[in-house]
Amino acid sequence: MALEPITHVTGRAVFVPGDDIDTDRIIPARFMKCVTFDGLGEYLFYDARHTPDGDPCPHPLNDERFAGASILVSGNNFGCGSSREHAPQAIYRAGFRAVIAESFAEIFFGNSTQLGMPCITAAGPDIRRLANALENRPDLEVTIDVEADLIRFGDDAIPGEIRPGAKHVLLSGHWDPIQDLLDGLPEVEATTARLAYMRES
Amino acid sequence: MGKSLFEKVWEAHAVREMPNGQTQLLIGTHLIHEVTSPQAFGMLRDQDLSVLYPHRTFATVDHIVPTNELAEPYSDPLAQAMIEELRKNCADHGITFFDTNTGKQGIVHIVGPEQGITQPGTTIACGDSHTSTHGAFGAIAFGIGTSQVRDVLATQTMALNKLKVRRIQVDGQLAPGVYAKDVILHIIRLLGTKGGTGFAYEYAGEVFDRFSMEERMTVCNMSIEGGARVGYVNPDETTFTYLQGRPYAPKGAAWEAAVESWRSFASDPDCTYDDVVHIRAEDIGPTVTWGINPSQAVFIDETIPTVQEGKTESDRASIEEALTHMKFAGGEPIKGIPIDVAFIGSCTNGRLSDLKEVARYLEGRKVKSGIKAICVPGSQAVSRIAEELGIDQVFKDAGFEWRGAGCSMCLAMNPDKLVGDQLCASSSNRNFKGRQGSPTGRTLLMSPIMVAAAAITGQVADAREVFDLLVPTASA
Ligand code: SF4
Numbered sequence: 001m002a003l004e005p006i007t008h009v010t011g012r013a014v015f016v017p018g019d020d021i022d023t024d025r026i027i028p029a030r031f032m033k034c035v036t037f038d039g040l041g042e043y044l045f046y047d048a049r050h051t052p053d054g055d056p057c058p059h060p061l062n063d064e065r066f067a068g069a070s071i072l073v074s075g076n077n078f079g080c081g082s083s084r085e086h087a088p089q090a091i092y093r094a095g096f097r098a099v100i101a102e103s104f105a106e107i108f109f110g111n112s113t114q115l116g117m118p119c120i121t122a123a124g125p126d127i128r129r130l131a132n133a134l135e136n137r138p139d140l141e142v143t144i145d146v147e148a149d150l151i152r153f154g155d156d157a158i159p160g161e162i163r164p165g166a167k168h169v170l171l172s173g174h175w176d177p178i179q180d181l182l183d184g185l186p187e188v189e190a191t192t193a194r195l196a197y198m199r200e201s
Numbered sequence: 202m203g204k205s206l207f208e209k210v211w212e213a214h215a216v217r218e219m220p221n222g223q224t225q226l227l228i229g230t231h232l233i234h235e236v237t238s239p240q241a242f243g244m245l246r247d248q249d250l251s252v253l254y255p256h257r258t259f260a261t262v263d264h265i266v267p268t269n270e271l272a273e274p275y276s277d278p279l280a281q282a283m284i285e286e287l288r289k290n291c292a293d294h295g296i297t298f299f300d301t302n303t304g305k306q307g308i309v310h311i312v313g314p315e316q317g318i319t320q321p322g323t324t325i326a327c328g329d330s331h332t333s334t335h336g337a338f339g340a341i342a343f344g345i346g347t348s349q350v351r352d353v354l355a356t357q358t359m360a361l362n363k364l365k366v367r368r369i370q371v372d373g374q375l376a377p378g379v380y381a382k383d384v385i386l387h388i389i390r391l392l393g394t395k396g397g398t399g400f401a402y403e404y405a406g407e408v409f410d411r412f413s414m415e416e417r418m419t420v421c422n423m424s425i426e427g428g429a430r431v432g433y434v435n436p437d438e439t440t441f442t443y444l445q446g447r448p449y450a451p452k453g454a455a456w457e458a459a460v461e462s463w464r465s466f467a468s469d470p471d472c473t474y475d476d477v478v479h480i481r482a483e484d485i486g487p488t489v490t491w492g493i494n495p496s497q498a499v500f501i502d503e504t505i506p507t508v509q510e511g512k513t514e515s516d517r518a519s520i521e522e523a524l525t526h527m528k529f530a531g532g533e534p535i536k537g538i539p540i541d542v543a544f545i546g547s548c549t550n551g552r553l554s555d556l557k558e559v560a561r562y563l564e565g566r567k568v569k570s571g572i573k574a575i576c577v578p579g580s581q582a583v584s585r586i587a588e589e590l591g592i593d594q595v596f597k598d599a600g601f602e603w604r605g606a607g608c609s610m611c612l613a614m615n616p617d618k619l620v621g622d623q624l625c626a627s628s629s630n631r632n633f634k635g636r637q638g639s640p641t642g643r644t645l646l647m648s649p650i651m652v653a654a655a656a657i658t659g660q661v662a663d664a665r666e667v668f669d670l671l672v673p674t675a676s677a
Contacts, residue, residue: 018522019515020394020494024633028640029612033265033279035239035286037347047640052621076515077395080428080494081633083330084237085346106398106430107330111346124515165362169221177219177360178248181352184225185253187217188358191227192254195213196459197323197451198229200256 002173006116006146009098011070013142013153014060015131016045021074022081023108027090040086041093061094065138073130074101078119079108088112098144100151100160102127113166116175120144122151126158146170203469206322206435207366207401210341210466214324216358223360228326230318230340231258231353233296234309235265235287236614237328241350242290250355255295257357259318262287262301263308264614268577268604271301280615294354307580307606310334310548314418315582317447320459321436322466326353331548331630333424336433337417338440339466341401343430364431365399365475370406373482378665380558381416382550382628382648384408386488388420388480389427390498397429400475403468404434408482414443415554422549423630426495435467489535489661490632490646492523497632499535501651501663507531526634527643528622535661538645541623543574543656544637545601545649547611550628551579555649556587560595562653562668568600569659575602575617577609601656613638626655 031043049059056062072091078101079087088111091099098118112119122130133140133153142153144160146167151160162170169175192198204212216225233241238260245251252258265280274281284301291298299305299312306312310331313319321339325332330344349359369388389396402424409417417434424432434440441460444450451459486500497519499505508524508531511517524531529538545551545559556578568574576596578584584606587593593603610617611629618638619625625637625644632644645661654664665671 019519022494022633024612024631024636028635029614030638032236033277033283033614035282036243037240047635050640052640080394081330081631083328083332083344083346083425085240085328085348086237088346103395105395106428107344107346111348114346114348165222172221174221176348177221177223178250178348178352178355180219180221181225181356181358181360182250184217184219184358185356187225188227188253188356191214191216192357195227195229196455196462197320198227198254198257 003116003176005173006118006170006175008143008145009071009118010141010143011097012066012068012139013071013073013134014066014069015073015134016060017075017131019076020080021078023079023084023087024081026079026087032084032086037086037089037093040090041095044090044094068095070095070097071142071144072096072099073127074099076102078104080105083107085111088115088117092117100127100144109166113169113175114177118144118146118162118170120151120160120162122158122160129156130158203472205366205403205468205472205474206339206433206466207341207364207403210322210324211363213322219360223362225358226361227324227358228353229257229323230325232309232313232325232327233258233260233350234329235262235283237347238290238350239283239286240347241328241354244348244351245354252294252296252354253357258296258354259313260287260291260296260298261306261309261312264608264612266301266607267616268607268609269616271605277616304581304585307582308548308551308608310422311552311579311583314338314414315447315580317444317450320444321440321463326359330425331422333430333432334418334422334548336421336424336431337414339433339436339463341431341433344425364401366403367397367400367476367478368403368405368474369478369480371408371480371482372406373408375408375482375485378487378650378670379485380648380650381412381419383485383488385420385423386490386495386498386646387485389423389496390488391480392427392478394426394494394496395428397424397427400429401431401433402427402429403474404432409434410437413554414439415552418552419549423495426630436463437467487648487651487664489651491527491529491535493526493632493634495630495632495646497523501536504534505529505531536663538624538661539659540572540626540645540655540661542619542625543568543572543652544610544625544627544629545652546577546579546609547629548579549630550649551577551583553583553586555628556583556592559649559653560592562650563595563599566599566657568656572656572659574600574656575604575610577604578606580606610637612636626652626661628652
């Protein structure tokens with residue numbers, strides 16, 4: 001059973017500059033005390049968006065001009081740090097449907113793909129070009145063409161790249177693997193039977 | 202041609218190739234805790250799925266437990282809700298839960314090995330990035346996200362791409378005062394926080410051959426800080442000796458068979474690696490981080506870099522960002538910087554040998570007045586043995602707070618937090634902005650002995666000078 005294929009993501013975008021933006025910055029740990037992911041979006045980048053007293057401070061996500069953006073753009077090694085899915089969930093639940101960055105941390109990349117939120121890499125200078133375009137025209141529509149490895153905005157376009165495995169699952173609607181994993185259950189039992197430590201003692 | 206441990210374990214657990222080309226990999230052992238599992242159980246309920254092999258999942262509670270408040274209900278209602286949710290999910294699905302009243306509760310990466318659940322030649326997953334710790338036993342252990350926790354609960358498998366293997370070989374003899382923590386901080390400093398992306402790290406060489414299991418765990422624990430999702434050490438006699446007699450280790454005839462099978466998983470001498478890195482133990486010194494990621498580190502006798510020292514534009518930008526957050530000028534010696542808080546604990550360095558080693562030197566010393574110093578055993582078992590040995594008293598006499606088991610000040614999900622821009626000498630694994638609870642709080646990662654030296658002198662100090670470590674001592 002396949003899900004909806006994800007071939008394109010279109011929307012307005014916001015640039016959050018910086019390299020090595022880690023999961024603690026994406027969603028500070030104190031907001032992870034929850035038993036569901038609902039409501040996490042509110043705390044996205046909380047510490048960067050607020051003063052120590054809790055007042056909003058200048059941040060692209062607090063900038064009215066970028067309100068409603070659904071594509072997040074950032075630097076190198078985005079999402080490094082913890083394996084917690086709270087980070088991509090917070091991004092997703094804040095309304096984002098794709099992330100463009102120079103590179104991604106591995107677990108973040110996998111977690112996001114599994115949510116159906118494509119992560120596309122682009123070269124640093126290209127990202128700066130996109131960022132400049134957004135600064136000049138915050139309402140610019142950005143389209144990520146998953147199949148063509150292309151990020152289009154206005155009359156411009158930059159090459160983007162999605163790892164072949166992730167691209168394949170997005171385009172074929174297999175980004176959430178649960179159904180495929182369940183389909184393999186007979187083989188799971190066979191593998192389990194071969195391993196002594198899997199026996200119930 | 203021979204095979205690496207990674208390949209052997211992968212092959213033994215590969216269920217099938219999935220339609221998308223990924224491997225469906227059997228996860229033999231699943232560890233869960235209160236932070237990343239409730240949402241996964243929620244997904245099971247929503248999607249009408251059940252837990253396939255409840256006997257292969259083990260639960261503990263660590264991140265949110267207050268370490269200075271043992272009775273429930275906890276003063277934080279959210280923490281109380283999370284522990285209750287885990288209790289209920291475990292009871293509903295027949296999962297073993299090392300609850301706070303069992304004497305076995307603690308940080309998940311300390312409990313698994315301690316109970317003998319972590320075994321060589323197995324695959325392990327846990328919704329926590331420091332799951333790489335378990336690789337110390339020659340297991341392939343993955344930190345996973347919550348959706349994957351759901352996948353493992355429902356199917357005991359995950360969809361994965363095979364990793365490449367990099368052997369990191371450390372030969373020679375570590376100098377006195379240089380610990381496992383310094384080894385891994387040094388590796389991350391050399392290879393960077395992204396260096397391990399796509400790789401499993403195989404740690405090997407004379408230093409690892411001599412290391413105890415606890416030292417191997419300290420190194421494997423921080424693999425993820427170097428970008429490697431998996432890190433492991435080949436199993437050997439040290440591994441088997443550690444496991445023998447532990448509650449979940451095989452017994453009797455099954456023990457002999459298990460050891461034989463475990464031995465066969467070790468990398469073959471003639472196997473090839475995707476990459477090999479050689480490091481000389483003599484080149485490693487006591488290491489301290491000065492920045493906001495674990496690769497931003499220097500030896501204790503070095504100076505903090507200046508922005509100009511960055512080789513590329515992006516290096517310079519990261520140094521600048523780190524210096525700004527850390528409130529350092531750049532160019533000053535790391536040694537002598539005054540600290541506010543000293544924290545010994547976490548899944549990196551909250552094990553018995555860590556506390557024992559520090560206690561050896563702490564005897565008769567006092568924490569400098571004005572410094573908040575806390576010691577948090579990684580598990581109830583660690584704290585019980587430490588108390589039997591009188592280690593708790595040594596810490597208390599020195600002026601440390603002695604706490605109950607948990608993650609404590611490693612991250613800000615319980616009452617232990619930095620305040621304002623406090624500077625913390627910490628034996629934990631992450632120095633990210635805000636990690637220890639205050640957005641402006643500052644963390645210096647170092648070995649537990651260096652934390653103790655900082656606590657006593659009130660500043661970043663060379664433990665070798667403070668404790669006269671320059672004479673070789675028997676390894677702990
Ligand atoms: S001690 Fe720290 S790193 Fe380890 S599991 Fe707890 S919070 Fe995570």
